Amino acid sequence: xxxxxxxxxxxxxxxxxxxxxxxxxxxxxxxxxxxxxxxxxxxxxxxxxxxxxxxxxxxxxxxxxxxxxxxxxxxxxxxxxxxxxxxxxxxxxxxxxxxxxxxxxxxxxxxxxxxxxxxxxxxxxxxxxxxxxxxxxxxxxxxxxxxxxxxxxxxxxxxxxxxxxxxxxxxxxxxxxxxxxxxxxxxxxxxxxxxxxxxxx
Numbered sequence: 001x002x003x004x005x006x007x008x009x010x011x012x013x014x015x016x017x018x019x020x021x022x023x024x025x026x027x028x029x030x031x032x033x034x035x036x037x038x039x040x041x042x043x044x045x046x047x048x049x050x051x052x053x054x055x056x057x058x059x060x061x062x063x064x065x066x067x068x069x070x071x072x073x074x075x076x077x078x079x080x081x082x083x084x085x086x087x088x089x090x091x092x093x094x095x096x097x098x099x100x101x102x103x104x105x106x107x108x109x110x111x112x113x114x115x116x117x118x119x120x121x122x123x124x125x126x127x128x129x130x131x132x133x134x135x136x137x138x139x140x141x142x143x144x145x146x147x148x149x150x151x152x153x154x155x156x157x158x159x160x161x162x163x164x165x166x167x168x169x170x171x172x173x174x175x176x177x178x179x180x181x182x183x184x185x186x187x188x189x190x191x192x193x194x195x196x197x198x199x200x201x
Contacts, residue, residue, distance in 0.1 A: 007100035008049060008056075009114065011035070011042065014096065017088035018067075018076050024088045025067070026096065028075045032104055036064045036077065039102065044079075044094045053099065113151070115177040121155055121165065123186045128165070129157035131182070135164070153182075162196040 011030045018025035036042075043056035063078040077096065082088055103112065113134050121128040137149035150166045157163055165171070165186065173183040 008043075008045075008097040009100055009103045009112070010047075010095045010097050012075060012077065012096040013047070014044070014077070014092050014094050015074075016092050017085045018071075020085060021078070022082040022084055022087045023063075023076050023078045024082070024091060025071060026075050026077055028066075028073065033064065033066060033075055035104060036061045036075075039098070041098075043097050044091055045097055046093075047095050049095065049097065056097065057094075059096075111175055111177060116153065116167070116175075116182065119175075119177065119180045119182045121153065121182045121184060123184055123191065127158060128184075128186075128191060129155040129161075129163060132156050134167070163191055164194045164196075165190070 009030075012026040012028055015025045015027060017023065040061045042059050042061060043053070044059050045051070045056040049056060059082075060080040061077055062080050065076050066072075067074060067076055079091075082091060116131050116134055119131045121131060131153050133154040135152040135154055137152075150168045153165045153167050155163045155165055165184070171184045171186055173185055175182050
């Protein structure tokens with residue numbers, strides 16, 4: 001009998017060693033860093049991993065902290081058994097993941113970014129297109145995410161154009177991730193302004 005691969009939630013992306021005792025600097029991809037205290041068992045795998053739990057590397061978070069300064073907005077993770085710079089270098093580039101069923105329950109006004117992928121966006125009754133990705137604003141050097149900037153829905157229109165739409169409550173009417181439907185009320189002209197430059201030309 002073929003085992004169905006579990007779906008995964010990405011919590012962080014490991015970047016590089018941060019210290020001499022195996023600590024790893026990571027891009028934080030969850031709004032709940034405290035989950036690393038509540039749930040220390042995680043898995044490490046290459047980006048885009050879709051395999052079975054037995055194929056991922058099990059890991060245990062023994063410590064974490066949120067740095068300040070140039071790395072503000074990121075997280076430093078320390079795992080059991082990863083105790084040297086060389087150990088940390090060996091896991092750099094991997095994602096920190098957990099099975100989808102272990103994700104935190106959100107309140108009614110929140111949604112996981114990963115659940116927006118594949119949803120069709122509607123402006124009133126008109127279909128705008130399908131969400132292919134979600135972009136986040138970063139600092140000029142790309143070093144960290146700007147937490148006060150709205151994410152952008154990267155949408156492929158029915159005609160094949162790329163359109164970027166801010167995912168903000170002011171435009172949002174309803175989100176039904178089960179039905180893969182996002183209803184919005186967009187300001188007049190916003191869709192045309194936010195088409196990719198190549199499409200405009």
